[in-house]
Amino acid sequence: MKPFFGLLLLLCSRPLLAQQRTTIHIINDDTHQPIAGVTIRISPVNKTVAADSLGVAILPVLEPGKYSLTYTAVGFREKEVLLTMPAEGGILTVNLDPDIETMQDVVISSTRTNQLLKNSPITVQVIDREDIDEGIGESPANIRELLTELSGTQVQTTSAMSGNVTIRLQGLDGRYTQMLKDGFPLYGGFSGSLSILQVPPLDLHQVEVIKGAGSALYGGDAIAGIINLISRHPDTAIHFNAIVNQTSKGGTDLGAFYSHRGKYTGLTVTGTVSRQTPTDVNNDGFTDLPKVRQGTIAPTFFWYPDDSTTLRLGINVSTEDRDGGDLEAVRHDVSDLHPFLQKNHTDRDYYQLMLTHKAAHQQTFSLKNSVAYFYRSIGQTTGGADSTAPLISTGFSGAEISSFTEGSYSSISGAHTFVAGADLITDEFQPAAPHTALGYTHNTVGVFAQDDWALSRQFTVEAGARGDVEHILYFLPRLALLYKPLKDLSFRLGGGLAYKLPTVFNASDEEDAYQQVYPIASSVQAERSASANLAVAYKGSLGDDLYFTADENLYYTRLDHALIPRADSLQRGWLYYINAPGPVAAYGSETNVRLTQDDLTLQVGYTYTQARQEYLPGSPQLPLTPHSRLSTSVVYEAEPKWKAGVEGFYTSGQMLDNGLAGRDFWTFDVMVQRSWGHWAGLLNVENLTDTRQSRFGPLFTGTPQDPVFNEIYAPLEGRVISVAVKYTL
Numbered sequence: 001m002k003p004f005f006g007l008l009l010l011l012c013s014r015p016l017l018a019q020q021r022t023t024i025h026i027i028n029d030d031t032h033q034p035i036a037g038v039t040i041r042i043s044p045v046n047k048t049v050a051a052d053s054l055g056v057a058i059l060p061v062l063e064p065g066k067y068s069l070t071y072t073a074v075g076f077r078e079k080e081v082l083l084t085m086p087a088e089g090g091i092l093t094v095n096l097d098p099d100i101e102t103m104q105d106v107v108i109s110s111t112r113t114n115q116l117l118k119n120s121p122i123t124v125q126v127i128d129r130e131d132i133d134e135g136i137g138e139s140p141a142n143i144r145e146l147l148t149e150l151s152g153t154q155v156q157t158t159s160a161m162s163g164n165v166t167i168r169l170q171g172l173d174g175r176y177t178q179m180l181k182d183g184f185p186l187y188g189g190f191s192g193s194l195s196i197l198q199v200p201p202l203d204l205h206q207v208e209v210i211k212g213a214g215s216a217l218y219g220g221d222a223i224a225g226i227i228n229l230i231s232r233h234p235d236t237a238i239h240f241n242a243i244v245n246q247t248s249k250g251g252t253d254l255g256a257f258y259s260h261r262g263k264y265t266g267l268t269v270t271g272t273v274s275r276q277t278p279t280d281v282n283n284d285g286f287t288d289l290p291k292v293r294q295g296t297i298a299p300t301f302f303w304y305p306d307d308s309t310t311l312r313l314g315i316n317v318s319t320e321d322r323d324g325g326d327l328e329a330v331r332h333d334v335s336d337l338h339p340f341l342q343k344n345h346t347d348r349d350y351y352q353l354m355l356t357h358k359a360a361h362q363q364t365f366s367l368k369n370s371v372a373y374f375y376r377s378i379g380q381t382t383g384g385a386d387s388t389a390p391l392i393s394t395g396f397s398g399a400e401i402s403s404f405t406e407g408s409y410s411s412i413s414g415a416h417t418f419v420a421g422a423d424l425i426t427d428e429f430q431p432a433a434p435h436t437a438l439g440y441t442h443n444t445v446g447v448f449a450q451d452d453w454a455l456s457r458q459f460t461v462e463a464g465a466r467g468d469v470e471h472i473l474y475f476l477p478r479l480a481l482l483y484k485p486l487k488d489l490s491f492r493l494g495g496g497l498a499y500k501l502p503t504v505f506n507a508s509d510e511e512d513a514y515q516q517v518y519p520i521a522s523s524v525q526a527e528r529s530a531s532a533n534l535a536v537a538y539k540g541s542l543g544d545d546l547y548f549t550a551d552e553n554l555y556y557t558r559l560d561h562a563l564i565p566r567a568d569s570l571q572r573g574w575l576y577y578i579n580a581p582g583p584v585a586a587y588g589s590e591t592n593v594r595l596t597q598d599d600l601t602l603q604v605g606y607t608y609t610q611a612r613q614e615y616l617p618g619s620p621q622l623p624l625t626p627h628s629r630l631s632t633s634v635v636y637e638a639e640p641k642w643k644a645g646v647e648g649f650y651t652s653g654q655m656l657d658n659g660l661a662g663r664d665f666w667t668f669d670v671m672v673q674r675s676w677g678h679w680a681g682l683l684n685v686e687n688l689t690d691t692r693q694s695r696f697g698p699l700f701t702g703t704p705q706d707p708v709f710n711e712i713y714a715p716l717e718g719r720v721i722s723v724a725v726k727y728t729l
Contacts, residue, residue: 024091038072137682153209165197185402213495269299286326310354316349382706422448465478492536518575524577647671
């Protein structure tokens, strides 16, 4: 009986054995590594399967015939393959090409809707983790290098003594750029001083840049745009990054980042230590690179009480000493022959608290709170007309205490993504005597609402408005439109209003250590702006293996009541501020093209800027605003071991405050990186041709005892060679 049932079972199973399953291995065509999570859509049977973590997918049993298999995965180009069943051998290999524009699948948070970049009606530039890693190798202590290469941005050095820099967007002064950390406004007012040089990039996940009026999103200061620094979050894997960097000009940086998440708790920790030896590059007796001693520690704690709730508490403690001036005075203290010295000390401490809860029906509730303390003291010593004159010591110091509290609600319902909320922003500056009159207190209450309405697959409109009250009401509407007639072609049109409360903290006062400036008069109004932009983006291919992306961005900003300095005719050297009697108009274009073929990438970016002071006869260009800036780069990546690149930057001549024109110039950078497992070594040469402003003329006038420094429009430090060693776990 048993042999009979065995024979019957064998006969019944023969049709099943004939219909064998097909196994498919899916491989990255560049790295030859498996791709996890690929989705395979099978036509015409309308079935779908997914690859596992090893890039392996097993097709369901299919009847003999011809089928179309479409492979899709985030970061890879969609691929369609014809398959005839039964397949020979039952095992197939499919290679997928990395998408030339993986940034389209990046989730952005600066627009408050946490949507994909490709679906955002607002034009957003994103610096991803790969570019951040490259920037860390060049400058582990601060984010300056991350922002240098972006089109439409200008990194301007504002002080030869402190080495301070500011970021200008679309031709406007750096004080109109609002810098955020995870949506928290931590770098406004007096605390904006030296901020670019005091933010380490090790804990950053990405950087998001929105150009044009952004006050409707985050309140004041965002006339030229927003730079939002997005932090890394922990996951279940342990991550550890460490770097040691040494430069040829005496700079040393050490940094580390750690993150890990358990079931209910998580932790990230960032720490950096940096020092810079004072260096006189052009041998004029004054530092072109100041003496710097800097340290930062920033732990962030995460609590996950359930799958829908996240509580995050971040703490940042940093301190810095920065001395510049006469090289002998910096090294050995002041003397009658070498009196000129400026000493800066800063402390920057803050905490960030964020509670997020995701409720049913795609609703999210969020609560944010931060308190920041910033202290800076500036001590300056000068001499008289000669070495026999007595030394003169001046100083300026003060503490700024600011807070930010916000509650918001968002929901997704059908074609609408809606967000609304209210916030309170406080900012109090307390300067020490004898400058107490420069103190101020600003308390701003704001409410905002925004709706993204997907009218169709091709058309999305985003409408928002904000109302801020600080003595008076500032109403700030904003509108943005996205039109995608084709999958790879998009048009974005947007505009809005913005404002900025007046303070004395700008580049000209920074150079003079705020010694001879009057308080802002009560009659001075807030600066107001209206801006609009049109962006066109397209991606495609030329042949089978040459891919390209191209985008064009046109913009216009009109700034009314601009804050401008005026010299006091009765007190020599003293300044006071008034509102400009007419507008400032900034307009121009940004053009970016990227070509990718196998391991080689070419990028070209061109920025054209006109920033006119229309309240002056002849509408002259704003000082230190070049008409043209060209950036080019060629990068070769032979993953996972080699990466090399060459970059070139051209900056056209710029008008200076004295009415003269600065020289145009080129700079070139070279980078080579070699990896060995968890280790990597990086060689970076900045400014290969040693372009320096000191080659175009002297950097100061007057005497060495009491110098007057010229405006800075070109590099001061010249060629810098750096060697870094990185460890990644």
